[in-house]
Amino acid sequence: MSRYPLAAIWNQSVGLALALDMAQPAQYRFVYHPATRQFFLAYDLALVKDTARFPSRAEFRLVCFRFDPHWGFRAALQKFYDLFPQQFVKRVWREGVWMPFTDIAKVPGFADFGFAFQEGAPNVAFDDQHDIASFVYVEPMSYWIALPSEVPRTYAAAMQVLTNDLGGARSAEQQAMAAATFNSGIHTSDGNFSLYLVKAPWCDGGVFTLNPDPDLPVTDTLQFTKASVMHRDIAAAFQRNAPAHTNQPHAGLDGVYLDSLEMSAAQLNYRREHFRTAAVPLVFDREARPAQLMIFNTWEFARDIAAQMHRDGQLMFANAVLWNYAFPAPLLDVLGTEVNWLPRGEYLPDSDAVMNFRRALCFQKPYCLLMNTDYEKFTSERVERYFQRCLFYGVWPGFFDQDAASKDPYWASTKRWYDRDRALFKKYIPLFQRITAAGWHPITLATCDNAQLWLERYGTFGQGAGYLTVFNNTTQPQEGVIVLSDANKTVSVTRSVKELLSDTPLEQQGSGWKIRLEPESVALLEWSP
Known part of the structure; x- marks a missing residue:
């Protein structure tokens, strides 16, 4: 695709x-x-x-x-x-940093970090007081089944545990999820349920791939689907966090967070009884057998929830989005993903192609990153490089946990990494706020005589302040002259231009402005009204 x-x-x-x-x-x-x-x-x-x-x-x-x-x-x-x-359509009322799970109230001096989006909603009242949007968590396409330690890690043994759960052997929640799995579980080409046996920090057992199609039916014996379980949990979360004073703007939960949106995206579902309620055309495999592509089933659920949220003035947030698939983006208001730019100790940021794809499909909606890495090795110098690259694309930088494996959560670590990096947040967050408020535009209205200096535009030069971010992606210093223009004429050079990171004016050269950038560094240029 x-x-x-x-x-x-x-x-x-x-x-x-x-x-x-x-x-x-x-x-x-x-x-x-x-x-x-x-x-x-x-x-x-x-x-x-x-x-x-x-x-x-x-x-x-x-x-x-x-x-x-x-x-x-x-x-x-x-x-x-x-x-x-x-x-x-951009629906968020403010942009900022994504906080995963940790209660923001527990971060000393939290205002320095520019939080705007809270995953998991641990403290909705606090978020309301500080204009932070909070989201109830669901993962649409999975059931992580915990297996007792004595149970063999085999397909047959896992299915027996699932059958026992359906009969009430463990908790009521596990009974509901067993019914949802028998109803919504996708089938592989051999007719088995799709099950991956895994020992993860959050689950020792396995994960079933489930079809979250909201139109899958229930039966007298199987009274849940994955979609119905999530609808139940979402409704309960909104009721539990209903504000006492309804006249407060954005009080209570602000929307739904979909985790792992592209998880299992390329898996095929051969379960023919699921074909009946499909809302997206089927695909075929190499043997010409019809099947559902799982990303389309996830899209159906996201579309269903988005219609409800947007009708009620609420928001949609998703993780692991805009890696390979574009069409979920219109349903979402906050988009993001988890990354590790320090694999094996080598600094390897996401490619320009990937970052461009995210920016293009968001247009002016916020896109946020969570850096999951070894924060001791991801030094302040690397954090600043991370912030600078993100600033170029107008993508919000954030942090979660080393390898996303509960090893060293950035915001809850006893090492208080956020204190080490606090000055960088205080330096860069106001700059992110400026350009994202102005809004990204694909047509730069600017050129540079050095192709190694990349340009992106935020805001308009005709009304209000206009901004250009300039990035040197090479390992050598680069110089160039930037000229503002449209297809027919050069924009007036009488307007003053300032580089905001250094707070210095740019030198005019001919009909443009001269700039020099160190390797892998960014400049933020402001044209005053």
């Missing part, structure tokens, strides 16, 4: 793009064949009678449009936003 929901070709006189309507996803591929000069969008669809909504049919929507070739793919992106504005 193609990563982006659009593709574009252009020459000096015209640009042509094909794009998917992300409100109606399917398995798709964009192709350009230079030898035959063919540019097309291909869908891979399996047609079966079992799909009750569209028996032996498949529906899809696409658009073909022209765009200004002067700005290339960036202009195609802007036209895409213009064609589907409802898919890029």
